[in-house]
Amino acid sequence: MAGCDILISGTGGFAARIAFDIAAAAREPIEVIIAGRNFERLNWLRTAANARAALFGATARFATHEIDLLAPDASDVLLTATDPRIVVQAASIQTSQVIAQSGNAWTGLVAEGGLSATAVFQALISARVAAAITRAGKPVTLVNCCFPDVVNGMIRAMGHDVSCGMGNVAILSNVFAGSAATPAGAEVKVLAHYQNLAAWRRRPEERGGRAPRVWLGGEEVADVYARFADIQLTPEPVIEISGASGVPMLLAMAGGRRWQGHVPGPDGLPGGYPVKLVGGRLELALPPGLLREEAIAWNTSFEASNGLVVSSDGTATFTGILGGRIAGHIPELRDGFDVHELEAVCETLLGLREMLMQRA
Template sequence: MVGCDILISGTGGFAARIAFDIAATAEEAVEVVIAGRNRERLSWLRTAANARAALFGRKARFTTHVVDLLAADASDLMLAATGPRIVVQAASIQTSQVIAQTGNAWTQLVAEGGLSATAVFQSLLSSRVAAAITRAGKPVTLVNCGFPDVVNGIIKAMGHDVACGMGNVAILSNVFAGSAATPAGAEVKVLAHYQNLAAWRRRPQERGGRPPRVWLAGKEVDDVYAAFADIQLTPEPVIEISGASGVPMLLAMAAGRSWHGHVPGPNGLPGGYPVRLAGGELELALPDGVSAAEAITWNASFEEANGLVVSPEGGVRFTGILRDRLTEHVPALRDGFPVRDLEAVCEELLRLRAALMETPPAANDA
């Protein structure tokens, strides 16, 4: 029978974390399909997820669907074959491991210009899935895991709905909640852009730059770096937290329950926010005294300074150091591009990435 509660698109480490944590925590019955093109990997994820559900005595059940999302009409066929109520889009043509890699001119460009260098790549499959959901005309909730702080704005500008993403702000909100600095039971609310994560990958004495905004029990923390000096993230993507962070929300969505927490890119907004889920819809749940306009402007300012900005009219433009680095290689991107040209721009940037990955990094100036 066609129809599942949650479709996880992707078979990488992030998708696996989601599936395995659903298996370990689902209290209500939930049907999950994992979709991807690697049959052996799919078989393992299905086997391990169902084993974990049995091990923990949970009510999740996992099946698989073979699909190559780069193939023509793949997203439409996947949706038709699985009939999901919630799509968790975790497949991408750009690995998140790039943040911890070195040794070529592409990783150097990303390190210097920022992760928004990968935003177009992260948008490709997610925008195709979003478009397929729109064409199907059915009430399907899309959770985009690929760089949602920025990509969700692109999806929205293309005319498609996207509920939110996972990770990023939810990494920080949960590590702050688990910090020794946070009194037991204190409510934690965080405004954070993905760019805020980089400082927490460095040693406490090396941290700097604009911090996230954090409220404990309704009071804003004055010195976030000092208050949470005990927090330490890895140089690599912290999938153990980020992949897990959306699982309680997904299970609440599947069961029709309310939930509150933090997500990046809610309804296509830039950056990350505290939110509540009620009646199947996500809405901002900001600290007292903080307006939606203030929170959105604060988050948007990061990409305005350096990164990728999407206008309400559908214009995409690069800013800051990233604009300088990219346009050294692709001058045509100096003035940006209309969001409707995403796929053509992606092809151009894929050629650039391939060339730069074969090029040694430039020597730093003495």
């Protein structure tokens, strides 16, 4: 198979949203390959994406590559077969729908301890793809869509490059930009961690806790909850926004153009930031008066309070309520783990997940 501009790894709803929006938005020739193991699903995604491109008069073309992404050496084999310039990694062994599910002890642990309970599962395939890119030694841009606020830091601690993720902060920046409370043409800049999303899934009168930081036209909004009371997210992942949010960036990357917007986990940083794409690389584009160190510290504080923190020496440590719950089940993880031990830790946590899913 010849090389492609963008390789989409995964065939779930998030991957489909990305492919379908590329199909509608591309105005320059672009070749996309979608990879996964479900042959019938791949055929449908290719058929629908090419149909949407024809429908919208777009210049994207889609092909597929059938592969079991969990098979040994799958990431190396996939990169060799497709020779991509950009990899959009959207395959995971943990569905994001867990945030809207209930009924067993595993969903209860996630609801109580936070989504970082799933971070190791989200990191598994993404870390393998990142390592394969490193081994290949080619200039491939990795966009990790799987829990990037936390997982991208794990990938960087393993010694691999990762450009950014999609969604999360970009969900909020775009809903704020589309709000009636935002003056037409006002520049919107948002500093947000994925944990900030939960409040916007509740009714306006029920919102509380730390809000994202928002600037309109260079001025920081004093009361974000009051200003954007019209915004309402769904209980389940808002793929219609999150999956779409990275498409303008991907098209700019593929076309060698400048772009400005918001992404989670740029270059492995925790949380989400305003950024600009210059010369094929993302740089922080913070609002006036906000220092880089301040922005990073603000995002870091969320996982430090409750979640999963990755230290400079590559130690990943569960914190807060989540740390207590994980340690209660698996005492050997009380002091964290080396990110290079991800595969073994994943096996241990998969056993815990299986056990808890059997409990009401």
